[in-house]
Amino acid sequence: MSDQCFASTMNESFHEYEEYQAPVWMRAGIIAYISLVTISGTLMNGVVIIAFYKNKSLRTPLNYLILNLCVSNLLGTTASACLVIPVNALGEQIFGNLGCMIYVFTCGMLGVANLWTITVLSIAHYIVICKSRHFSLRRRHVISGIFFVWIWSAIWNGVLVGSGGYGSDKMKSDCGIVWNSVDKKIVQYTLYMVCCFVVPLIFLSYCYGSIIYEVRQQTKSSKASKDALPEAAKMVFVIMVAFLVCWCPYGCVAMLTMIKPNYKTPIFMDTALSFFAKLSFITSPVIYVAMNTKMRKRVLEVFRLRVRSANSESTMYKETHSAVKYPNKLYSVQL
Template sequence: MHPSGFSPNVSYYLGSHGEPPMPRAGFIFLAILMACFTGPAIVLNATVIIVSLMHKQLRQPLNYALMNMAVADLGTAMTGGVLSVVNNAQGYFSLGRTGCVMEGFAVSLFGITSLCTVALIAVERMFVVCKPLGQLTFQKKHAVGGIALSWMWSLTWNLPPLFGWGRYELEGVGTSCAPDWHSRDPQNISYILAYFAVCFAAPFTIILASYTKLLWTLHQVSNMACLEGGAAAKAERKVASMVIMMVVTFLISWMPYASLAMLVVYNPDVEINPLVGTVPVYLAKSSTVYNPIIYIYLNKQFRKYAVPFLLCGTGSSMEDEESELTTTMETANNKVLPAA
């Protein structure tokens, strides 16, 4: 047995004096914390997938992206979440180099797919409400195409480390793996910069632009309807609150992780405590809990079926209230569309 208490054939981080990055109690705390995120994430996302398969009403083009996000978030929770709990409980990464690469690839693939799907949802909502291409109807082929693009985009940018451009390495306190932000190798730095640009900056720009256009359109509808204080203005305020919540939770989940990565890339000599480096990792993984709540359980159609399912059928059916987007689209188009 290694003097530090670690098996010599496993991957782990050691401090400058050969000691673990933090006390055993710290690892146990991280295991419990990650379990608090992972357990609900698995239950919530699995529920969305199951009720979508059970009820044909939920299998509409406007809901495809929501279901895709649930699949991606479930994948993140089952790989990164569960393994983080197990490894932190042990106090080291126990899967070796191959396991590190596999976990880093899987978590990155599911995580970036989820991130791209959030951008896809923003674009869908903007197209349905703002109609930038006229009366183009959002159909199944558009939804399937967007979903396929999100997976292909994620796969395209997470495969290179398997073939030598970039690499997957231990991060934080050494109990999980991700793209290597620390290597000074020029090839690795070029990969990380490209990865940041296309897998974080690009989706965030799309989300911001789409929701800005959507909010502006809703504001115009409210003004044209001359119903300040009435239905259109009320709907505008509700959607604005929802959008702000979506953008803020996105930033809370992903901005610290992306910022820390860029800090390390631009200043390789910066000294970051392993525990401090772990917090952004867990914030990013916590999005698997926020996403289903914000995007799905606040959606009338999913909530109607998901809540009774979670309560084992004992809960009363949710009332058929009109969602904020439906109300706004009724005002703008004089017809009811499925809530997005």
């Protein structure tokens, strides 16, 4: 599609709002918010990446998925800052159609990669706990999953951006997908929403629901293992809430706009929900690292915030090769 067609798509998508310009105080607030998200995301995800680099004990198969999650989060916060801060500081779209297209593709790909990495993590836990007694998750399995995540994300976002379905938001403070674009192919957009948002939610619900059910079934006659059930349930609850809180408001409004293209959302809603979804770049390391006692201990040790005991090597082995015993099964997961 030519650059002129891209420009036409952008102009048509927000024509009725083209006279609106966000006031200076609002642009300053957006800059402050994105700066806070960028700094927090860079620190939290960067700490984990450095910890992986310095401590070989963290490089287990499942933790490679966590590393991939943190890398996508770090790139996502950086990409957001590179466009949103200059645009709002100068009060105009300075990068043109090409810059907007690259930004939408990059952020879309990183966001979908984020969600699908979480999904692959849930599938890995489901297979280990529910489908195999002594399943050995190897590095090649994880690498295959990571390749799938990035290829899947790149293909779907490439198709969407290639259809011209992007443009400036109503406040001219960001670039994003124009869900009510008059030029869009409804089947294309619907498949994107289903494959990139709905399917991960279904997988997450099924996998973690099955894990909770399996644990509950195997712990009915074991008091020791029952004590671990509330912790597992809490983790599942936090995972699901974080997913829903960050992405579902944006996804629901997007689907409503697709179904009813003439539906007029408040002028600030699209931008606010898009920025709110960027919080997922911060919540992921909190859930998978800060709430994981073993991972948190390793991170603290790497940065010399905790003194190792004399028997640290034996402790390391116990913490990186944990086994949960139930009456009928033994689940071994390398963390």
